[in-house]
Amino acid sequence: MAPVSAGAPRGTRVGGAVLALLACISLVSGCSRVVSGTPTAEGGPAADDVAGLPVNDGPTGPRAGVADADLAVEGTDRGEIDGLARNAVSDVQDYWKAEFPDAFDGKEFDPVGKFVSYDSTALGGALCGQQTRGLSNAFYCGEEDLVAWDRADLLPRLSNSFGPIAVVTVLAHEMGHAVQQRAGTVGEQDSTLVSEQQADCFTGSFFRHVAEGGAQHFQVSTGDGLNQVMAVLSYIRDTPGESDFTGADAHGSAFDRVTAFQYGFSDGPKRCAEMDAEDVKQRTTQFRFWKQAQETDLPVDEKNLAAVQESLRLVFKDTGALPPHLVTEPLACAGVRSTSPVAYCPGTNTVSLSLDDLQRIATPPAQDDANSGYGDFAAYAQVASRYALSVQEAAGLPLTGQNAGLRTACMVGAWSGLLVEDPIGRRNPVGELRMAPGDIDEGVAALLGDDSLIAADVDGRQVPAGFARVEAFRLGFQDGFSPCSTQYSAGPA
Ligand SMILES: [Zn+2]
Numbered sequence: 150m151a152p153v154s155a156g157a158p159r160g161t162r163v164g165g166a167v168l169a170l171l172a173c174i175s176l177v178s179g180c181s182r183v184v185s186g187t188p189t190a191e192g193g194p195a196a197d198d199v200a201g202l203p204v205n206d207g208p209t210g211p212r213a214g215v216a217d218a219d220l221a222v223e224g225t226d227r228g229e230i231d232g233l234a235r236n237a238v239s240d241v242q243d244y245w246k247a248e249f250p251d252a253f254d255g256k257e258f259d260p261v262g263k264f265v266s267y268d269s270t271a272l273g274g275a276l277c278g279q280q281t282r283g284l285s286n287a288f289y290c291g292e293e294d295l296v297a298w299d300r301a302d303l304l305p306r307l308s309n310s311f312g313p314i315a316v317v318t319v320l321a322h323e324m325g326h327a328v329q330q331r332a333g334t335v336g337e338q339d340s341t342l343v344s345e346q347q348a349d350c351f352t353g354s355f356f357r358h359v360a361e362g363g364a365q366h367f368q369v370s371t372g373d374g375l376n377q378v379m380a381v382l383s384y385i386r387d388t389p390g391e392s393d394f395t396g397a398d399a400h401g402s403a404f405d406r407v408t409a410f411q412y413g414f415s416d417g418p419k420r421c422a423e424m425d426a427e428d429v430k431q432r433t434t435q436f437r438f439w440k441q442a443q444e445t446d447l448p449v450d451e452k453n454l455a456a457v458q459e460s461l462r463l464v465f466k467d468t469g470a471l472p473p474h475l476v477t478e479p480l481a482c483a484g485v486r487s488t489s490p491v492a493y494c495p496g497t498n499t500v501s502l503s504l505d506d507l508q509r510i511a512t513p514p515a516q517d518d519a520n521s522g523y524g525d526f527a528a529y530a531q532v533a534s535r536y537a538l539s540v541q542e543a544a545g546l547p548l549t550g551q552n553a554g555l556r557t558a559c560m561v562g563a564w565s566g567l568l569v570e571d572p573i574g575r576r577n578p579v580g581e582l583r584m585a586p587g588d589i590d591e592g593v594a595a596l597l598g599d600d601s602l603i604a605a606d607v608d609g610r611q612v613p614a615g616f617a618r619v620e621a622f623r624l625g626f627q628d629g630f631s632p633c634s635t636q637y638s639a640g641p642a
Pocket residue numbers: 322323326344345348393
């Protein structure tokens with residue numbers, strides 16, 4: 150995050166949009182009338198729901214006892230990684246053979262011309278005009294209609310870090326490029342970002358099929374399993390030059406990537422086909438804009454905490470909720486499980502925190518350091534989450550249960566969204582803090598982790614499905630906090 154510097158653009162209008170977003174939370178029943186298009190049946194949607202599928206933490210990865218796919222792979226060493234990759238592209242291709250005609254006006258899906266395995270650590274030759282030596286990559290090459298992967302470095306590394314489902318994720322994305330070539334859903338004039346967003350979206354559609362049990366060789370749970378898959382997408386964005394490489398800067402932020410994946414998972418390939426320059430611009434303009442700013446890390450100290458507290462006070466001031474006290478040492482609280490690194494105590498309306506623990510979370514991620522954190526935004530988002538509970542308490546909303554966790558993530562998203570400069574004037578930033586490039590991705594990484602408070606209730610119980618956590622955060626980020634209380638309106642779940 151960054152403090153607003155003298156030269157930085159400031160919002161000048163106090164827009165009606167911002168005020169409309171701010172006006173609601175203390176009037177929960179009134180708010181439901183304001184929000185349009187949000188289905189809020191009795192009790193609201195189930196919190197433990199992943200786009201209509203039940204949340205489970207069942208097995209994720211290859212199915213045991215299933216015969217390997219019968220699919221030709223050029224250059225294969227017949228090893229374990231190639232076996233995994235072959236089964237993956239086979240399942241993805243089977244899915245598209247079945248799904249493609251429905252999604253694209255009855256057209257048949259032509260099988261991909263060639264699947265190629267290579268070893269980036271060996272001499273090798275050229276593939277689609279690129280030397281394979283040193284090419285730690287997986288890619289689709291349109292000119293030759295082939296999907297290729299590096300079995301020696303990239304795929305084993307991903308599999309070791311995230312589990313075998315990571316290999317399926319990356320190859321489903323590459324197959325997504327083959328799908329868009331066949332469907333003609335990306336035109337000459339479209340940017341790499343459009344093409345990447347669409348491929349991530351197609352990946353989401355395929356993973357819904359896997360989550361529903363329809364894939365022959367793989368399964369994925371809607372809880373932990375999808376968390377891993379979405380973490381892979383975030384990770385690939387984090388290592389430009391090591392992923393799929395047609396334009397390393399244009400894959401979108403982790404937030405963009407996970408969003409596209411979720412659209413495909415929830416709404417299917419037709420939604421992906423709608424992703425054109427305009428659609429992508431609507432969602433990502435602001436992110437591109439931030440990238441013009443300089444990355445700044447705000448160290449976690451008393452001064453910066455005060456600035457964060459002030460931004461929260463401004464974002465939520467029209468709710469009428471009394472701002473909580475902020476105490477920089479852990480405090481006991483009657484009747485509430487203590488949470489770390491930040492806790493909210495409703496009895497005293499106090500947010501208490503451990504500076505040391507918060508500083509650990511603020512440490513940027515480092516390879517080979519299991520103790521490193523997520524970055525400064527992720528740390529401050531924990532503080533924002535406990536602050537959001539104080540606003541809910543003032544509004545008389547329950548502080549325990551999954552809906553409390555999702556409301557919290559949604560409100561943290563709303564706070565984040567109001568710290569963003571918006572070049573097309575849909576909203577004006579609040580206070581003296583701004584999101585820096587990468588902040589939102591830290592938030593997504595923390596949301597997908599298993600130790601964050603951003604989507605946790607007052608007792609620190611996190612909503613089980615990362616999918617639901619990220620959706621709630623995005624709802625607030627995009628639409629402000631008035632939908633937070635209506636979308637997640639059920640009592641303790
Ligand atoms: Zn791609």
